[in-house]
Amino acid sequence: MGQPAPARSDDHSDDDWWRSAVIHQVYVRSFADGDGDGTGDLAGVRAKLPYLAELGVDALWFNPWYLSPMKDGGYDVADYRTVDPAFGTLAEAEKLITEARELGIRTIIDIVPNHVSDQHAWFRAALAGGPERDLFHFRPGRGEHGELPPNNWTSEFGGPAWTRLPVSHQRPSEEGPSGPVASDGDWYLHLFAPEQPDLNWAHPAVRQEHEDILRFWFERGVAGVRIDSAALPAKDPLLPDLVEGPGPHPYVDRDELHDVYRAWRAIADEYDAVFVGEVWLPDAERFARYLRPDELHTAFNFSFMTCPWDAGRLRTSIDETLAEHAPVGAPATWVLCNHDVTRTVTRYGRSDTGFDFATKTFGTPTDLALGTRRARAAALLSLALPGTVYLYQGEELGLPEAEVAREHIQDPMHARSGGTDPGRDGCRVPLPWAAKEPYAGFGSRNTPWLPQPDHWATYAADRQQDDPHSMLTLYRRAIRLRPVFGTGPLTWLPAPEGVLAFERADGLRCLVNLADTPADLPEHAGILLASGTLDTGNRLPRDTAVWLRARTARLSESEGSPS
Template identity: 50%
Template sequence: MRRNARADATTEAQDAWWRDAVFYQVYVRSFADANGDGVGDLDGVRSRLGYLELLGVDALWLTPFFRSPMADHGYDVADPRDVDPLFGDLAAFDRLIEEAHKHSIKVTVDLVPNHTSDQHAWFQAALAAGPGSAERGRYHFRDGRGDAPPNNWTSVFGGPAWTRVPDGQWYLHLFAPQQPDLNWDASDVRVDLVETLRFWLDRGVDGFRIDVAHGMAKPAGLPDMDPEAVAVMAGAQNPEVLDPRFDDDAVHDVHRLIRKVLNEYPGTMAVGEIWVDSDDRFARYVRPDELHLGFNFKLAQADFDADAVRTAIERSLAATGDAPPTWTLSNHDVVRHVTRYGGGDTGLRRARAMALVELALPGVAYLYNGEELGLPNVELPDWARQDPMYHRSGGAEKGRDGCRVPMPWEGETTPFGFTTGESTWLPVPQEWGPLTAEAQLEDPGSMLSLYRQALEIRGGHASFSGTEVEWYGAPPGCFAFRRKGGGLICALNTSAASVPLPPGEILLSSAPLDGELLPPDAAVWLV
């Protein structure tokens, strides 16, 4: 049932729980496997709620667990209002929601409104109905230019963004051919989204992560793209190149529709996956009648360099207006930051430092499962790769499987307690033995212990209040900022030499301090 609206100040503060929350992204198929088939599932997530509570996170983001042929590991949704048997059933979802709430952990789920699976009942009906039908009007079916596609758009996963059907028409898919794009000019599409939102809200979810939130709307006439445009999802778009595939102005109508439904359920929220380089364009997604939060990936894209990180922070703060900024270092689409920062001991030291930087900033932090264990990317053999990006590019792009390897929980041999079965959907490296949660739990110097300490301090220390930061003067290769209103100081040293600490009482450091000096590849919190 829908929640009753309450107006007192305490309740309003509770309803805005997301403004400074720490979310934990659960890549469901790689988190924990309860039934022994080698693939993570909802009961597996439920079995690890005690760990998540001990870690100190406020909320979960569950990647898609809906009915799907799994052409893109669940982001090709055949039924958005049911659970795929691979992950359990609706009863398993209900159990997870109930128990998570008992652990004081909110639950948010992925929403995939840009496209469906080609096995969705709508798309199958569109194929059967033929050109000009209302069924085809729910998607982007077009006649070609002779034997050529309707325009020159390319897929984010490589190759053309159009596939031809037997009657000669073409359909649009900005991702894999098994993921046809929906036409948001069709009223059916909007009505169905509202039904999906209410279905999960009525089951108790606390919010949604909107996949490809800068997608959905397409410009009239579907004009050709600039050949210089690249895959926006890769985050490498040239801001001077216009890309008609994404960030069309009409997308904001979709987000206003989503927000209108969420306003009927106090205490719920939505965060959008927004690959938009322009700060001004980004800010439009988090206006008061649109998304509550927007993923800004600039921190995840920054090199381990104080100037680059500071620029990412300043731009992210400037792009959100009155909405809280969001911060993330890794997710299921990017190389894990231990590896991005150099790998090995160097990458680990730098990842520890950046964890303190991220968690010191005002706003919302998103952690990706396994980063609290210091997991690196895995260089998988080609035979093991499953990402459609790898297959669509003919192996030129290695894809995202390396950051999706299952979590190591306990024991000394692979698969380290992830499953009771003999194999896992992606192989878990034997060298991950020292990285298991069990191995790190009682080690005060471990990455897991650092995250637990940082989250405990962040959640309970008054110095973490305030929504603005002010910068100190700092040596080259370093920075220091203070939370205005709270007083927390965070200093980062990316240079090759130790530097003097700012004045203050030390709360936590990412590495042992060198007397009154902050060593290279380290960060510290002070008050």
């Protein structure tokens, strides 16, 4: 990958670095394989830190790297204080955190408060009839013989959210020290896979354990925590049926969650650490409550990520996002894709350019040339907006969604759907680093845990690094130039129908043409960067974005010359 990049100057050295950061998501299992066994690991990430520094990102968000049976890609955690041997060791994680920080890159880890693995010590003890049973949601079934689930809740992965204990877990029915012990026929709650039993957040031991886990990782230099399924952990203690209509939801966005996150925030403030919540909520007011000054610092913006490639819809999403964050003073976040959704290049190349889990199907026709052109424009759009940008690994390479053969799919979403949903593995295929090396330079001596498509090497980072027109070069230039937009507000400018145009600090402007025909550029003092070649007469082609200087302004040496 060329010479290692020098340590980057820390452009976000103050306490508010997270308000305008570019954060790179690392799905460790698929990033780079340091020991050649077919699975990405921390050694692989450490070897690629110079690449990440040259890309210019401010922080890395790691999907779970903890001990796990990997029934849901590591989101089934068996031990939060142990790194899974497939990824490395705790000592290696500590080295990674330190080495990244020396390059000006902070580390954000993933915490999964809603559930643990069924191999977690607590759940094994609960099945053995211990008092740990109270740390989960065990209930007798309904029906004459308890053969029906305790309520009508469904799993996020499809099917019922309850699993009945097998005969092998039959226990005496008499009272134990903490109430009835687990008995044959009892059911346990899991909003995700059966191997992911939900925790009982009404129990003080659950709260204490997670506060201790936060301190454990903050003491090791972690700068932030991403909270998985942040609106789900608290449950109505009665576990009633889910019914349509007004009133509190029995397990989504419960008011008691805010006490949990206030306690977490107090801990984070001790370490100058930050939180980002995975909060899927349609209600803007309810969403903003998680971002009050004494709760979470930021939350993912799913409205923007799932929005179709449509000027009106995107502008509405941007306006609503900024408006819902303004009352609580939190920065917006901008995300085009992640480890759970269809990759940007593929999504934008389809007739339906939005994202919905329910619409994912095998064999959806895709125009990758069109999708790539739009993804390049979307990169400049997102990086010009005020707030924090999250970049999923491989997005800077323009990777499309891979079609993973059914026999290789490991995502439980596929199995739980009865095989109709292709699942999320298509965006998790191991990265291509070197075109001429085995497995496109992923580092494996054996077949990687997910197979790479035959054409994967054409996207390799070493092919793109010296190509002035590559997606990688575009992202490097855009991230380097992004600070010129400052941290001030966004002002929309008059523009033809189908064109988004706004101004940021010092006359810096972004224009994106989503119309069917080229658009005339307004008068300007110079072009900083364009996502594609401009038409004759400096007209902006369809599905193309450009950054302009509206008036003469001196760029610093680090920002380089206009491109």
